[in-house]
Amino acid sequence: MKLKDLAHSRTGDKGDIINISVIAYNEKDYPTLEKLVTVEAVKKFLGETVQGEVIRYEVPNLGAMNFVMQKALRGGVTRSLRLDKHGKSLSSILLEMPLEINN
Amino acid sequence: MKNKIRIGSGAGYSGDRIDPAVELIKKGNLDYIVFECLAERTIALAQLQKMQNSTLGYDPLLEERMKACLPDCVSNNVKLISNMGAANPIAAAKKTVEIAQNLGLSNLKIAAVFGDDVKSMLDFESQTFLESGDSIAVVEEQIISANAYVGVEGILTALKEGADIILTGRVADPALFLAPIIHEFGWTLDDYPLLGKGTALGHLMECAAQVCGGYFADGALKQVPNLGNLGFPIAEINEDGSFFITKLDDAGGMVTQATCKEQLLYEVHDPTTYLTPNVVADFSNISLKELEKDKIEVLGASGQSLTGKLKVSVGYHDGFMADAQISYGGSYAVERGKLAIEIIKERIKINKIEIEDILFDLIGVNSLFKSNGEQTNPAEVRVRVAAKTATKEEATRLVNEVETLYTNGPAAGGGVSKSVTEIIAIQSILLDKNKVIPQVEIFKSNL
Structure with missing residues (x-):
């Protein structure tokens, strides 16, 4: 199973910082997401794309988490050499993260 | 005083589509339409333009938008608020007077709201960039612009003066929506829980189509109807700060809990601490309720007192x-x-x-x-x-x-x-809020 099977996502940008939301399609899956989609797992999955610290904020009311990532745009929207200077595509990339679910 | 108001979002960025905004003004039963057109860098580009020609430096689509929107704004009594003034709100207001007169629209009060340009206040000895930590002196020779994200104050003054059209420079995006709400309901500037609710509305609306199906369809699981004719959103808010987001029935797109959740967290860092010039908003206790198809109620936003600082780009x-x-x-x-x-x-x-x-x-x-x-x-x-x-x-x-x-x-x-x-x-720095004084100048269209 991949993260995309349980959650949807959107990237926002501010300078060289991006936030990627991870939102459960079904709120009953939120505890599973909270358990599996950890800061460590996200950092490992995105690899060198994100150079700085990653913080996770939980918003259980919305069945959602918000990952805030420093140094994620190679210098920020205005200076980045990347084709996707805003990191908008990174939400779709994160949703490819495999989830190991043990019943 | 009204007990509810309806605000449309007419643009999510400078180059956004114009036809969905015209549709909203015609059919949305709106009190206000807000156009958010000023990305982080746009104002620096506008400043460069103003340096070359003092009558320019406002949004490049201002003329086209005003020509398309003003007649229906006047006939439907919809007030227009926008940061299309960019680096030169006065020139934008004068241009809008000219456009209104050419369209045969008289007695319109058109306000320029400015005071956000703080380039002359930069302190090269002590200020450092929030992003790099470097002293701003490192780029002193290369600096083009410095604009503070100001709050609702200047827009409120313009509304009190009876302005029909308000053109600002840099303003915090949600403030473009929060200002008319404060004005119509007589909210006070220290009622932070209410300001937090109005800020949540502004935040959900400021990117226009992004809350009603834009930036959402994933080609498989998340389908959005009629994306070629995507509509822009409408928010209807009550005096107690409860509100819902909706769209026109015949417009494409959709307003669902999922579209609202994605937009609620868009460009947010800590959801308990969304910093704005008028309130530190708290989105963490928000809950959403589907009132009917394409009508989502937003409850539970709140807010706390201010930081006393403004962000300056x-x-x-x-x-x-x-x-x-x-x-x-x-x-x-x-x-x-x-x-x-x-x-x-x-x-x-x-x-x-x-x-x-x-x-x-x-x-x-x-x-x-x-x-x-x-x-x-x-x-x-x-x-x-x-x-x-x-x-x-x-x-x-x-x-x-x-x-x-x-x-x-x-x-x-x-x-x-x-x-x-x-x-x-x-890059950004912080500046004491009390150093930035909002200014308003009002022009009138006469035939």
Whole structure:
């Protein structure tokens, strides 16, 4: 199973910082997401794309988490050499993260 | 005093579509329409334009938007608020007077709200950029603009003066929506829980289509109806701060809990602490309820008192960006792409092209050949060389090296493109809020 099977996502940008939301399609899956989609797992999955610290904020009311990532745009929207200077595509990339679910 | 008001969102960025805004003004039963048109860097570009011509420096689509929207705004009694003033709200207001008069619209009060330009207040001895930690003195010679994200105060003054159209410079995006709510309901500027609710509304609305199905369809699980005719959103808010988001029945797109959740967290860091000039909003206890199809109620937003600081975006010249590309198809396309990259690396060394940073990409699906038959995988790659240089000359030398791959590089390289653009970078500093004084000037259209 991949993260995309349980959650949807959107990237926002501010300078060289991006936030990627991870939102459960079904709120009953939120505890599973909270358990599996950890800061460590996200950092490992995105690899060198994100150079700085990653913080996770939980918003259980919305069945959602918000990952805030420093140094994620190679210098920020205005200076980045990347084709996707805003990191908008990174939400779709994160949703490819495999989830190991043990019943 | 009204007990509920309806606000439409007419633009989510400077270049946004105009027809959905006109539809909202015509059919949305609106009290206000807000156009958010000023991205982080846009104001620096506008400032450069103003330096060349003192009657410019406002949004490039101002004229087209006003011509399309003003007649219906007047006939339906919809007030218009926008940051299309960019670096020159006074020039934008004067231009709008001219447009209104040409359309035969008289007695319109058109306000310019400014005071956000704080370039003269920069303190090169003590201020440091929030992002890099460097002193702003490092880029002193290159600075183009410094604009504070101001709050609702200037817009409130303009509304009290009876303005029909309000054109601002840099304003915190949600404040464009919060100001008319405060004005109509008589909320006080220290009622932070209410200001938090109005800020949540503004935040959900400020990117226009992004809350009603734009930036959402994933091509599989998340389907959005009629994206070619995507509508812009409407918010209806009550005096107690409860509100819902909706859209026109005949517009494409959709307003669902999922579209609202994505937009609620968009460009947010800590959801308990969304910093704005008028309130530190708290979105963490928000709950959403579907009242009916395409009508989502938003409950539970709140807020706390202020930081006393404003964020200031400083725009500065930061060298040049080179971008050059070439494509290879068929068997060994990836190998040839990689070979091309190795050749460029060597050419940079041989010719001593001075580069601060460089990125090599391989892109591609079906730009070279539309085939129904069997193809290699991948069928093609497009080499992209992107670099940052201090001067235009070095950037030009680099993109020209990529072009020489036509005759000097691997077999069958095609479709070279090259561009050199100036980089206008943005970083932020903080400034005491009490140092920034909002100013308002009102003009009138007369026939």
